[in-house]
Amino acid sequence: MHRRPKEVRDVKKIGFLVNPVAGVGGRVGLKGSDGARIQEMAKKLGAVPEASLRALAALQKASGLTDQIVFLTAPGVMGEDVVKQTAFPYEVVGTLPDGATTAEDTIRIAREILESQADLLMFAGGDGTARNVCEAVGMELPVLGIPAGVKIHSAVYAYNTKNAGEALEYFCNESRNRYEEAEVMDIDEEAFRGGTVRAKLYGYMRIPVLHRCMQSVKSGGYSEKEHVAGIAESVVSQMTPGAYYVVGPGTTTIPIMDRLGLPHTLLGMDIVKDGKLIKADAAEKDIYDLTKKGEVYVILTVIGGQGHLFGRGNQQISPRILRAIGRKHCMIVATKSKLLSIAAGRLTVDTGDIELDMELAGYVRIITGYQDSVMFKIES
Template sequence: MKRIGLIVNPYAGLGGRAGFKGSDDVSIQERALEMGVVPEAPYRALLCLRELERDADDIEILCGAGEMGEDTVRQTVLPYRVEAKAVEGRTTAADTKEAARELLEKGADLLLFAGGDGTARDIMDAVETKIPVIGIPAGVKIHSAVYAMNPQSAGKAAHSFVKETGVTVAEAEVMDIDEELFRQGQVEARLYGYLMVPQIKAYMQGMKAGGYSEAAGLAGIAMEIVSTMENDVCYVIGPGTTTRGIMEAMGLENTLLGVDVVCNKEQIGKDLNEQQLVELLNGRLFRIIVTIIGGQGHVFGRGNQQLSPRILQMAGRDGITIVATRTKLIGLGGRPMTVDTGDPETDQMLSGYYRVVTGYQDYIPYKIVL
């Protein structure tokens, strides 16, 4: 019987829907909860564990107490043992580290953890490269190469690791950025170290690639989008340097790492969170303009959680325009685009081919695959 450790950072990702661009700070968590943001990490961990239920007779889950894992695994048919002590009050980074050490000592063969880049750093501090790990993406910042493409992929990767022979492990980068600078529109990524990750490329994401600076391509994308904008239609402009050019082409101030809204080429919303977007867009015609994350191919669910399943369902699949330079698409190495919204039904709605805008009157058909 294989033993899989499970740690859930229950407050990971709270800042995404609220537009806070991170959740590491306790004060940010409190503000998000006061706004009514519902923690998603436990549900994402559950989606992962569902992929393991078919092997319930051969797998045992070693988990953290209460909301750090126990509450989630109890919703499955998987056998489990609570092997990390209970925590009083809201969990902290220190609690994550302590739980990881305890599960390592109890003999876990693989460690699953739900969180973001801050959680990955905590896991790295605790276990270093002593045990293979798989990250269940649940945070706002997910630049590290230790995470699966989505929660279901995390479960499938774990299944492959414990059930198949010949699966190798190798070091993968743990990256993180300065959240305060991130909120000011500056991305300062840093390599913190490495964790051991199963080499199953079909399920694991790569490290986020650096920015692309194809001036002509970016200018062409901006020209194409601005020239085709319709009157009285709102345009929701997602984060990124590719979409920044669209705002600059209209002479409007851009929130590099946030979500802005334009109507009749005037800015009517700046750096909006999910609830503000719902209130502004309700009853209006609108389109969403987004780009992909270089090197990973994510369209939704990485750094733009303000564009929630609720917003995406309001827009519909036909209300989404994806923009990316040709070099950015080539950089995916033939891998498809993907999404990880936290809602399987919305992910399914978004799948299929899109006419990706790659320049002025220039398009490439490219597919979103789950």
């Protein structure tokens, strides 16, 4: 007897947007593709737009879902040209002026997709694109990134093209999707081309929790949220009177401020002492000055996937601060699933001071839950 359960699934409206120039700078060694001048230079160097190809590959991976999806796509090279090559039904959203596409086009069309009541916005690009999308939709519309840029530091991207297609499949097959916040990161490309890495956390967007391809929360008992709450509880219980605690940015650290009943700066460092907020959004100098006044601890999280600890989004913690407080005064927090998502199985540091990087190398204890920690290796 082959009886199939009846599955009634709503047709999902998926916004679709491709940054056609994303990634053009990479293969020709331009370390990024932001700005018209660089894009022109890349073209002259013979760069081929790869974003469209990657986006197409991702859609083809989900080709079994043609009756479950309607794409709300950006016009022309920004999406329509890609969707046209698949069997998916689609509607075009917005218009595109002649000539090269710009960041403003991305922002404008992403807003229109948001207004068209899309269930999810799928976009192909790099960190620059993620920033533009973030500016347009913020936390209002869940997103899913197809990695196609030179710089992929943002956690809103799938690991690769194929995963992006699978993620879309899961999203459409799940009757009740859950969401989590993910970091939008980017580096200053001007500085990067000059030889300095200055990554920055630009914001957060919502991504679907794809628990069928990540670790299951169903039978494990605890959800990610409860682990994060456990981390906050553990950190707060370890706080000693009179000491300064510099709480860094991230979805794992924010609950610590919540637990203390304090407001937090989304992308900055907040200083806490004896349960009170001493300074919000502190600068490097503020923190350094404290190291002369008393005991200072910094509370930081790891960037998932890539395992960066210092040097990405927490430049306020400078080498001189790290030297002053020592590694033992760095409280590192992360959930076990985040640690497991680090492909290399090790953390990396890039403080800009090679000698310090070497000193920081070794094993650290990462707080992973209430009274719970994991030994993890830092590589310089």
